[in-house]
Amino acid sequence: MLEYECYSFSRLFLNSNLEFFFILGVNNSDNFDELWDGRNIEVIGYTVIYIDSETNEQKNFIYLIDYDNKKYDDAIKYTKKFIEQMSLSDKLSDTENFKIINTEVYSRVVSEPYKDFIKAVVKNEIPEFILDL
Structure with missing residues (x-):
């Protein structure tokens, strides 16, 4: 079972209503030499923060890639903290609602x-027109 030493986030897309990030797991810091620090960075999922234009509420999605034998408890915890910091909304309640979904898209x-x-x-979790705004 592969555990990660830390997590990182890389933004792929931003518009006025949506942000899309890669969730990256960093591991194997002991496997290094003079040319490489030994860290493997692996995409373990994606996170989406978007503002629902009808309700004006922020919705937070965490998509985790469905690997066998992976523990995602820490990834979820750190992703939630990241979303709180990156929030597009001023309302505290908007940073506390999360939907966690498994995905096979890698x-x-x-x-x-x-x-x-x-x-x-x-897929159908976010209205298609949100990406075009």
């Missing part, structure tokens, strides 16, 4: 248009 490299990749991850 990619380390995404080329434009990013919207197609985001649609594959979020």
Whole structure:
């Protein structure tokens, strides 16, 4: 079972109503030499923060890639803290609602248009027009 030493987040997409990030797990810090620090950075999921235009509420989604034998408790905890810091809303209640979903979509490299990749991850959870705003 692979555990991660720390987590990092990399933004792929931003518009006025939506932010999409990769959730990255960092591990294997002991496996290094003079040319490489030994860390493996692996995409373990995605997080989406978006403002619902009808209710004006922030919705937070955590998509975790469905690997066998992976523990995601720490990843979820740190992703929630990250979302609180990156919140698009001033309301405290908006930073406390999360929907955690498993996904089979995996990619380390995404080329434009990013919207197609985001649609594959979020499926029907977010209205399609949000990506076009």
